[in-house]
Amino acid sequence: MDNSGGARSALIVGAGIAGLTAASALARRGWLVEVIEAGAEGATAGWGLSLTGPSLRALDGLGLADQCLAAGYGMSVITNVDADGAATPIGLPRLIGRDRPAMAGIARPELHRILRAEALRLGARTRHGLSVSRLDQGDGRVRAELTDGTTRDVELLVGADGIRSVVRDLIGRSAPIRYHGQMVWRALVPRPAWATGIHTFAGVGHQTGVVPISPSQAYVFLTENGVRPDVLPDADLAARMGELLAPFTGRAAEVRPEVARSGSVIRRPVQTAFVDAPWSAGTSVVIGDAAHAPSPQMASGAALAIEDGLVLAQELDRCEDVREALETFTERRRERCSVLVRTSVAIARLEQEQRHRDAYPLIETCHRRMAQPA
Ligand SMILES: Cc1cc2nc3c(=O)[nH]c(=O)nc-3n(C[C@H](O)[C@H](O)[C@H](O)COP(=O)(O)OP(=O)(O)OC[C@H]3O[C@@H](n4cnc5c(N)ncnc54)[C@H](O)[C@@H]3O)c2cc1C
Missing domain, CATH: 3.30.9.30 (D-Amino Acid Oxidase; Chain A, domain 2)
Structure with a gap:
């Protein structure tokens, strides 16, 4: 029996930053959302994360920026100290208003706790210790075989399974991982x-x-x-x-x-990794690091992942045809994500060459670009 009441259904592979954000953004718009995650519940690695202005802005779009600021540490200045000890403080643009900080540092488990609680509150279901082993794209639907032998038949399949994405392979896309x-x-x-x-x-x-x-x-x-x-x-x-x-x-x-x-x-x-081909095939799509993984130097991979979840839901709202919406999603995201990945690679090279001062303008230009709306 179909209990969906006419709601559209989505299976999201990966309960990381991109997957949980997409889950909330879709569930909020009435989608029936299931998230499957290969890792155990609560297994997020415990290191910290910088949430830049665009991250906070995207989290604000989900109503979660203040929770993240309360769980983390808000700040508005970066001080770069050269090898000779000269310090250059840089004031950061406050993208979520003059009365709130420009960015935040947060423990990863705290961010995951907040994103997961919101997805569950909005009705998404999550299952851990589970992945996808096969995808068959039908006419407007995807049939997914899961690693526990069960299947799902959904309108939308989202691969949010990180830089080593299995979904990316299953939909016939490749992204060489560069060290x-x-x-x-x-x-x-x-x-x-x-x-x-x-x-x-x-x-x-x-x-x-x-x-x-x-x-x-x-x-x-x-x-x-x-x-x-x-x-x-x-x-x-x-x-x-x-x-x-x-x-x-x-x-x-x-x-x-x-x-x-x-x-x-x-x-x-x-x-780093970047999918040059379209990020979708039929009604399946990859988002977050699965589509575009920058190096950590710009501290913006999470920003792109959160923005992806929001923009994906917006495009699916705008266009009834899922296949078309996914194509528009990729078009809207490709250039921004590509610039960030390329810039992060350039910074890594300059750092290796000990040309830190040459990296600063690149970083500033890229942050200015990221400050533009997603
Ligand atoms: C050391 C380091 C520091 C960083 N620091 C920052 C920073 O300060 N600020 C910032 O913005 N970005 C930072 N980044 C980048 C940021 O962590 C990533 O861009 C972001 O986590 C991407 O989110 P995601 O959800 O796409 O992927 P992930 O966070 O990798 O999440 C993918 C999820 O999918 C699950 N998964 C994987 N394979 C499968 C499968 N086959 N089936 C089911 N589930 C699966 C994983 O267990 C995981 O939960 C850093 C990255 C690194 C490596």
Whole structure:
């Protein structure tokens, strides 16, 4: 029996930032939404995230910006400190109004908790430990075979399953994953009293910085240049990151002892991917990192993922024909996402060449571009 009451149905693969945002945006417009997630419930890695102005603006579109600001740490200034110690503070545009901060730092699990609670509140269902193994595109519907042997027959299939997207392969799209010779580190530390905004420190060989994510916590990031993407034992990470910070002086040196004893350190390869072909096939589409994964340097992958969810729902609202709506969605998103991925790659290269000052104008131009409406 069809219990849908005429509502359109969507299956979203991946309960990350893009998937949960799309779930809320669609459920709010009356879609019946199911989200399947390969990982276990509550398994989000515990490192911090910067939510730039466009992220906050998109979260505001979902009514969630204030919750994120309350759970995180609002700020409006980035201070870039050169290798010679010269500090350049940059005031950031306040995209959600003069009375609210320009951006926020937040712990990833906190952002996921907020996005998930909103999706559930709006009626979306989520299932964990589940993925998709086969997709058959019919006339205006998709039949999905799931890894537990069950099937779903839906009007819309959204692949929000990250940079290594399975859905991308299943719909016949490819995006080579490129490694850029850098590893990024994140360590959770107590927030230093002076860290009321983002600080970046250029060093000889590597660059580092501090981002507050709550009144009591901050994360220290470090980009390690010219290394192979190997895996180090978890038990060695804090000590090794401490060693990499040894050449830094000033405030960067102050956080070093806290990093070396941090219980939460991660190290990830700097990778990018971009789908050059259309992001949809029939009534299936990929969004977020599955379609366009920038490197972390612009701290804007989450912004694109959240915007994708909103814009997708808007286009599906505007156009009854799902296939057409998905094509318009890609057209509307492609250039913005491509610019961001290309800029992040260029910054990674300049960092490797120790040309930090050359990177600043690129970063500023790209942020200005991102400040334009999605
Ligand atoms: C170290 C690092 C730091 C970063 N810092 C920032 C930052 O400060 N600010 C910022 O804006 N961006 C940052 N980014 C980028 C940002 O994390 C991503 O752009 C963003 O998470 C993309 O969201 P997503 O939902 O598309 O993908 P993901 O966050 O990767 O979520 C994908 C989800 O799909 C699930 N999944 C994967 N495969 C399957 C499958 N086959 N079936 C079902 N589920 C599946 C995964 O478990 C996951 O839950 C950073 C990235 C890295 C690596």
